[in-house]
Amino acid sequence: MLLPEEGKAQSTTSADSMKTEVFSLSTAKAKSLSIEEMKAIAKRLRRYIISMTGKAGSGHPGGSLSAVEIVTALYFRILRHKPAEPQWADRDRFILSKGHAAPLLYAALAECGYFPIDELLTLRQLDSCLQGHTDCTVTPGVEMSAGALGQGLSFAIGVTLAGRLNSQKYRVYVLLGDGECDEGQVWEAAMAAAHFKVDNLVAIVDNNGQQIDGWNRDVMNLDPFNKKWQAFGWQVIEVDGHDLTQLIDAFEQAKQVKGKPTVIIAHTIKGKGVSFMENNPDFHGKAPNAEQVEIALKELE
Amino acid sequence: MPKEASTREAYGKTLVELGRENPDIVVLDADLSRSTMTHFFASEFPNRFFDCGIAEQNMVSIAAGLAASGKIPFASTFAVFLPGRCFDQVRMSIAQPGFNVKLVATHGGISIGEDGTSHQAVEDLALIGSLPGFTVIVPADAIETVQAVKVAAANYGPFYIRLCRPKIPLVYNESYRFNLGKAVSMRQGKDATIIAIGLMVAAALEAADNLKQEGIDCSVLNMSTLKPIDKAAIIKAATDTGAIVTAEEHLAHGGLGSEVAQVVARHHSVPMEFVAIKDTYAKSGKPAELLQRYGLTAKDIEQAVRSVVKKKVS
Numbered sequence: 001m002l003l004p005e006e007g008k009a010q011s012t013t014s015a016d017s018m019k020t021e022v023f024s025l026s027t028a029k030a031k032s033l034s035i036e037e038m039k040a041i042a043k044r045l046r047r048y049i050i051s052m053t054g055k056a057g058s059g060h061p062g063g064s065l066s067a068v069e070i071v072t073a074l075y076f077r078i079l080r081h082k083p084a085e086p087q088w089a090d091r092d093r094f095i096l097s098k099g100h101a102a103p104l105l106y107a108a109l110a111e112c113g114y115f116p117i118d119e120l121l122t123l124r125q126l127d128s129c130l131q132g133h134t135d136c137t138v139t140p141g142v143e144m145s146a147g148a149l150g151q152g153l154s155f156a157i158g159v160t161l162a163g164r165l166n167s168q169k170y171r172v173y174v175l176l177g178d179g180e181c182d183e184g185q186v187w188e189a190a191m192a193a194a195h196f197k198v199d200n201l202v203a204i205v206d207n208n209g210q211q212i213d214g215w216n217r218d219v220m221n222l223d224p225f226n227k228k229w230q231a232f233g234w235q236v237i238e239v240d241g242h243d244l245t246q247l248i249d250a251f252e253q254a255k256q257v258k259g260k261p262t263v264i265i266a267h268t269i270k271g272k273g274v275s276f277m278e279n280n281p282d283f284h285g286k287a288p289n290a291e292q293v294e295i296a297l298k299e300l301e
Numbered sequence: 302m303p304k305e306a307s308t309r310e311a312y313g314k315t316l317v318e319l320g321r322e323n324p325d326i327v328v329l330d331a332d333l334s335r336s337t338m339t340h341f342f343a344s345e346f347p348n349r350f351f352d353c354g355i356a357e358q359n360m361v362s363i364a365a366g367l368a369a370s371g372k373i374p375f376a377s378t379f380a381v382f383l384p385g386r387c388f389d390q391v392r393m394s395i396a397q398p399g400f401n402v403k404l405v406a407t408h409g410g411i412s413i414g415e416d417g418t419s420h421q422a423v424e425d426l427a428l429i430g431s432l433p434g435f436t437v438i439v440p441a442d443a444i445e446t447v448q449a450v451k452v453a454a455a456n457y458g459p460f461y462i463r464l465c466r467p468k469i470p471l472v473y474n475e476s477y478r479f480n481l482g483k484a485v486s487m488r489q490g491k492d493a494t495i496i497a498i499g500l501m502v503a504a505a506l507e508a509a510d511n512l513k514q515e516g517i518d519c520s521v522l523n524m525s526t527l528k529p530i531d532k533a534a535i536i537k538a539a540t541d542t543g544a545i546v547t548a549e550e551h552l553a554h555g556g557l558g559s560e561v562a563q564v565v566a567r568h569h570s571v572p573m574e575f576v577a578i579k580d581t582y583a584k585s586g587k588p589a590e591l592l593q594r595y596g597l598t599a600k601d602i603e604q605a606v607r608s609v610v611k612k613k614v615s
């Protein structure tokens with residue numbers, strides 16, 4: 001088990017050494033990890049997600065697991081950030097709009113060294129700095145208090161506009177759920193981002209096809225999804241959201257887009273990586289029990 | 302331990318009953334039908350169920366349109382989003398024209414637990430209670446929930462019913478009959494009156510029992526119809542016992558305490574204490590831990606009663 005009950009994580013040695021390697025440089029030119037190394041990190045994040053929700057006895061594993069590669073590509077290749085200085089003014093911003101995927105963000109932040117990995121096991125407990133949904137007042141590295149869906153893209157536009165006013169060069173990345181795109185506010189923001197020509201804003205949609213009451217197409221059909229974003233004035237890139245190379249390429253491509261925002265529609269599988277969670281709506285907002293944790297961790301060895 | 306039951310399950314099953322009796326009953330949800338328990342209705346009456354996806358504002362105005370055209374819509378999601386996420390839609394699409402829409406919000410208060418601040422509705426009663434024409438009900442248990450939902454269906458006009466996530470103790474038996482707009486006397490005493498709503502009614506009864514041991518004799522009123530509030534019952538409580546404590550799973554601002562205080566200040570001024578959340582955002586934790594942390598237990602009510610009794614001019 002990656003996160004033993006005593007809280008002494010066996011993997012921290014390798015994670016720790018990796019941390020110094022990657023982030024001791026001025027971050028702007030952090031040494032690139034190989035895709036293989038990043039895959040190993042992605043697997044580790046999955047293990048953290050399982051262990052922490054399992055320990056908490058509640059939480060949202062499904063939509064955390066689906067976005068693991070997206071977040072791995074960002075935190076371990078794309079973002080310029082300083083884990084030891086979360087408020088660094090010129091950091092690239094990652095805004096988690098689908099705040100219920102907090103376990104994934106916490107796992108990535110811990111893996112980067114924003115706070116100790118042991119902290120993960122306090123998820124959702126009274127007085128933990130790891131709240132059930134992201135809370136920017138208590139967690140280092142969390143940019144926005146979320147959990148009420150639909151607000152992150154608007155917030156990200158504000159962050160982008162401030163950077164423009166301050167002549168700062170940071171880029172802003174915001175992760176949305178596809179179900180979240182039911183919210184009218186997402187489309188108000190989509191219109192505004194194109195209108196304000198915020199070309200250093202990248203939205204990523206974790207397009208796992210599911211929300212709580214079922215498949216998107218049955219609950220509230222989003223199609224034609226790609227064309228909707230195009231019609232709203234966005235550059236659209238579609239990728240396999242579990243393919244790190246495709247994701248990294250898409251993020252690099254987005255940097256070349258001028259005069260409009262970019263959306264990366266990442267095709268993913270809810271619950272990815274754990275056989276009994278994949279495409280299983282039961283694990284949207286339910287934690288694995290002890291036995292399921294064990295099976296899942298075995299699958300993620 | 303008293304028997305416990307789920308208010309939202311009671312709601313979901315009652316909807317099905319109502320649906321069988323009246324073809325004009327329609328139900329809307331916003332991607333939470335398994336949590337609000339409207340899924341029971343959805344599976345029996347798929348044609349009269351509209352899942353609006355994660356779009357609460359849209360859902361509320363759709364409900365208004367259905368009501369304007371003769372249907373009796375019940376619209377449900379978590380209390381933090383209803384009315385929080387769609388307040389203006391509730392105000393102008395439903396409240397102002399006085400349409401026959403029933404908003405049933407589940408997961409009220411901090412007893413939702415681990416999901417944390419974003420999911421804890423602690424302002425909903427202030428928001429909805431501020432709207433002219435709304436009837437607001439906070440049932441004390443599953444039995445009262447069934448009755449309140451039926452009464453809402455049978456009475457024309459906008460209703461808001463607030464339910465909670467956990468199972469809560471039953472304070473009534475099946476013979477109970479909910480009487481809209483009337484406070485329910487649960488205990489008779491002479492030293493102070495505890496006026497409570499929702500899951501705080503069970504806590505108030507526990508507090509009254511404990512205080513009795515100390516020789517403090519309390520009345521307990523269930524103010525399940527928060528709006529229009531039962532003024533006569535409040536005035537009588539103030540007159541008979543000379544001290545009032547309110548108890549609610551809500552911020553101290555704009556909920557039960559504020560409403561009762563207005564009546565007391567105007568008609569029969571007596572010392573009051575307020576058991577409620579004190580101007581802060583709650584965090585993640587187990588429901589019982591949170592109720593304790595934010596001062597919503599029987600012990601907190603007992604403390605409030607002791608202090609209010611001391612303030613009485615004898």
Ligand SMILES: Cc1ncc(C[n+]2csc(CCOP(=O)(O)OP(=O)(O)O)c2C)c(N)n1
Pocket residue numbers: 062063064066098100147148149150176177178179180181206208210211212270284331332333355382386
């Ligand atoms: C405004 C709002 N309405 C409802 C919810 C309850 N809720 C939490 S997650 C969720 C489904 C989200 O679906 P999606 O965005 O596709 O996320 P994913 O499937 O990737 O987890 C819902 C309805 C919420 N958090 N916020």
